[in-house]
Amino acid sequence: MEESKKCKDSFVVKTSIVLPPDTNAYGTLFGGKLMAYIDDAAAISGMRHARKNVVTASTDSVDFLHPIHQGDAVCLEAFVTYTGRSSMEVFVKVIAEDLLTGESNVCAMSFLTMVAVDKNGKPTPVPAVIPETDEEKSLYDSAKERAEIRKKRKQASMERINSYKLDFP
Numbered sequence: 001m002e003e004s005k006k007c008k009d010s011f012v013v014k015t016s017i018v019l020p021p022d023t024n025a026y027g028t029l030f031g032g033k034l035m036a037y038i039d040d041a042a043a044i045s046g047m048r049h050a051r052k053n054v055v056t057a058s059t060d061s062v063d064f065l066h067p068i069h070q071g072d073a074v075c076l077e078a079f080v081t082y083t084g085r086s087s088m089e090v091f092v093k094v095i096a097e098d099l100l101t102g103e104s105n106v107c108a109m110s111f112l113t114m115v116a117v118d119k120n121g122k123p124t125p126v127p128a129v130i131p132e133t134d135e136e137k138s139l140y141d142s143a144k145e146r147a148e149i150r151k152k153r154k155q156a157s158m159e160r161i162n163s164y165k166l167d168f169p
Contacts, residue, residue, distance in 0.1 A: 004129065004130050005049055005080075005128075006130045006132055007130065007132065007140075008136075009048065009049065010048045010078075011078070012041050012076070012078045012079065013077055014037065014076045014078075015075045015076075016037065018068055018069065018070050018074055019070070026067075028070070029067075029070075034062070034064075034094065034108060039056055039112065041076040042114055043056070043114060044078070045080055045090045045092075046080065049080040049088055049126065049129065050088065050116040052124060053117050056114060057114065058112065059112045059113075060150070064107065065105075065106060065107055066105040069098070072099065073097045073099050074096050075097065076092055076094050076095075081111070081131070081139040081140055081143055082139070083126050083127065083128050084147075086115050086116050086125055087114065087116075088114045089113055089143050090113075091111055092109065092110050092111075113150065
């Protein structure tokens with residue numbers, strides 16, 4: 001296995017046009033559809049970095065910053081920003097473009113944690129990541145803080161789940 005790879009080695013661009021079945025009653029892209037696009041781009045990025053299958057371990061909040069309309073092009077850019085032993089943090093930025101006017105807007109951003117798995121579905125080591133650009137270095141430097149927030153959020157979720165008493169007939 002390679003000891004390290006550059007962030008740009010995992011860079012993914014995924015572009016689609018928003019069609020009528022992809023939209024809600026307001027003519028904007030379904031949030032769930034966008035979340036599926038985000039997960040897909042992150043998985044491709046993680047697999048490109050690890051050259052192994054990956055699973056999604058977590059998705060940080062997805063803030064919908066600008067609507068994406070029917071007929072727009074939606075472009076996702078993703079790359080690995082940080083790695084653990086078997087996990088990778090992947091940053092995904094979503095940009096929408098009105099293809100008739102050329103106007104574009106950043107519509108969403110998210111961080112996902114992808115875990116590389118072997119043929120038995122068990123976590124397996126991944127190469128370290130090397131940030132090069134200022135943006136990559138900034139995301140790399142702030143990754144441990146985001147990881148700590150994820151860890152606390154997961155602990156709180158587990159405590160909440162364990163405290164539920166489900167009484168089904």
